[in-house]
Amino acid sequence: MRRRGFGGRWVAGAAIWLAAATGAGRAQDHAEHDPADIAYGLDVYRAQCANCHAETGDGVAGVDLRGGQLRRAATDRDLIGVIRNGIPGTGMSAFDLDTADMAAIVAYLRNMTFEIDAVPLGDAARGRTIFEGRGACLDCHRVRDRGPRAGPDLTAIGAARPPSALRRSLLDPTGTMRPIDRPVELVTADGTRVTGRRLNEDTYTVQLIDEQARLRSFDKAGLRGFRVLTASPMPAYGDRLDAGELADLLAYLVSLKG
């Protein structure tokens, strides 16, 4: 399948896409937005916007979404505001999009002239097979009622994180692990060693979910040892899966909306 934006140039096959993902290079015309977000944004656009604005972006008289420069939305924050709040007195109603869909639609609207190759998002069904099989994702993560709770629950990850962020997580888990999710190792006053994933922390206390999925809270002053690790226990999948498999896995993650 080839996804296509409107009226523009051909760029970005799989090789360039992966190069961009690893920071080796970026296509010049869309430096601020990730191809995966733009590609997913096209799906969101078709579902939410095309009914009025048309696939060509000029379906509303006097409004032309092509070109990325929008009269009421000089910045991405402005654009999000217009989408979220609508424009009173016009036909533009308010749209309640989740975080990922909002990021993607903004990426797409800023890049409607950018043609999107097939690669960024693959086949979600195939991705699920990888997720539950060779990828061994269920060894740590949970989706709905399957899998442990050691890693972050992914049931709604496709609503919380845009495709670009999910892809970076697959390729560079340590470099993208959010600090709050870092593993902690501690030793209690009686010498018991506890490991888990950090849930919250302040000056005096730390909260975590331990390897038995118990919610634990500790006073730091009472510990014999306390360490926050910066390396993610998750493997990097760039070496384990080929580009097509990665795209499939990504498509599955994007589909997890809770």
Added chain:
Amino acid sequence: MRTHETMRRIGLAALLVGTASGAVSAQVPFERLREAAQTPAHWLTYSGSYLSQRYSGLDEVTPANIGDLQLQWVYQTPVVGPWQSTPLVVDGVMYLTQRPNDVVALDARTGRVFWIYRYPTPPDHRACCGSNNRGVAILGDRVFMATLDAHVVALDAATGAERWNVELADKALAYSFTLAPLVVKDQVIVGSAGGDRGIRGFIAALDAATGEETWRFHTIPGPGEPGHETWEACPPNPETYCDPEAWRHGGAAAWLTGSYDPELNLMYWGLGNPGPDFNRAQRPGDNLYSDSVVALDADTGELRWHFQFTPNDPYDYDAVQIPVLADFERNGVTLKAMLWANRNGFYYVLDRTTGRFLTGRPFVAVNWAEGLDDSGRPVETPQPPGAPTYPGVQGGTNWYSPSFSPRTGLFYVPAWEDYASVFDGQPQEYEPGRSFVGGRPRTAAPVPDAPTVPGLTRGPINTWTDAAGSGAVVALDALTGALQWKFEMTDITSSGILTTASDLLFTGTRSGYFQALDARTGDLLWRTSLGGQITNGPMTYEVDGRQYVAVIAGHSLSTFALRD
């Protein structure tokens, strides 16, 4: 002894009940304000006294007995949002503001409310950054509040009835007031907010009796006035956008309360960023008096001296920190000093008689300047595009009050450490009343897309962690700026600091802890969790011979005293 004290308290409590009406209609002449530091039972100005040290002479609560500190009462506001007010306490009556512009008078012993005044804040005010108000001022039998739509109101301290209400500026142009007014002699002095929305800042004095404006100091000098030349003319063919009228909407807001030296009859006001905040190229020159402290004649508002901390600032390093005044004996000579930990990351000592720079050094990591020259001017080292600048846009510290203890000689700063932003100044044309910041700096994130430290409000989960920046109470030798001790906190802080004559230091955290440190060593002595972020300064007062310590956390004002 204990029983005797209790008996005495009961006796005084009975007396207070008997004279309650007298207490409520207390008279606060200027002389009481001038001597506020000598009467620590009361908290008579925003910063505790004209010297703004946030140091109290009360010493009933000590490092030895602080374990007996116990919650006495709680007042909850029904209004959601960061609550930045510091209460006043006068003769057992507490006056505080709550969002947007309510004034509440309550019994400082029980927390029971006497009256509430609700100002009809218009919904179309354009105050930047939330409906904040930081408190009232008092003189005679009146309390004064400055409002979000740029009015000042005088209320009867006994009833809350409005005595006068004057408009000082146009709210449509984003003029607003968020500070507690300063009263000096028979004048009420306020400074405007709106420095991120293209105002031209001012400080104005009103006759406390009538509300009539007596003088106004424009914080950006107009044509023909000294300092106007620091808003330089644009070159004939500028390479980038240059605004020939930059001074007209150049900010320099005065959004926090000034200090006052009665001997010199000088007021000192810290001034905010130039506008637009981040694009220095469109406003060439030093941009006086942005990011400066100005010394004004308290009677006339005439400028006596100024000192600029950050010339032509592209980082939003407002110099609105509270000017802290302290005297030091050196070689038989009294040095009248001004102590200042600036948002730009440097600590300064100035001679407050002349404005002369005496010393300065960083109190947090700084890379936008490599130091200060002999005049106190920064030697700038701008970072390349995309590189992090330390401190970040919220600064090494910000508006929350520091403290100075004359007993320890230490200056205590609520600081943000290991915190940086990537700045990207962008040209922006002025539009009346609209946001005017010229770019959108990005707080340096520890990993891509990770949450960074929240600007004003936070949720209950610390999703940003100390990887994005952390807080500290930094204790500096007041005369040299040398670090004496540091109390490190996992989360960044927006709490002010209070010190007392028993060498206690009280402060809060964004995660909701209210905590007491040993002011000499920084050792933690006591803490409790109040469950909401602390975004103001704790204060202390005495009723019936009993010391109370009050602090606002989240939507509650909690008041503590020793267990009876």
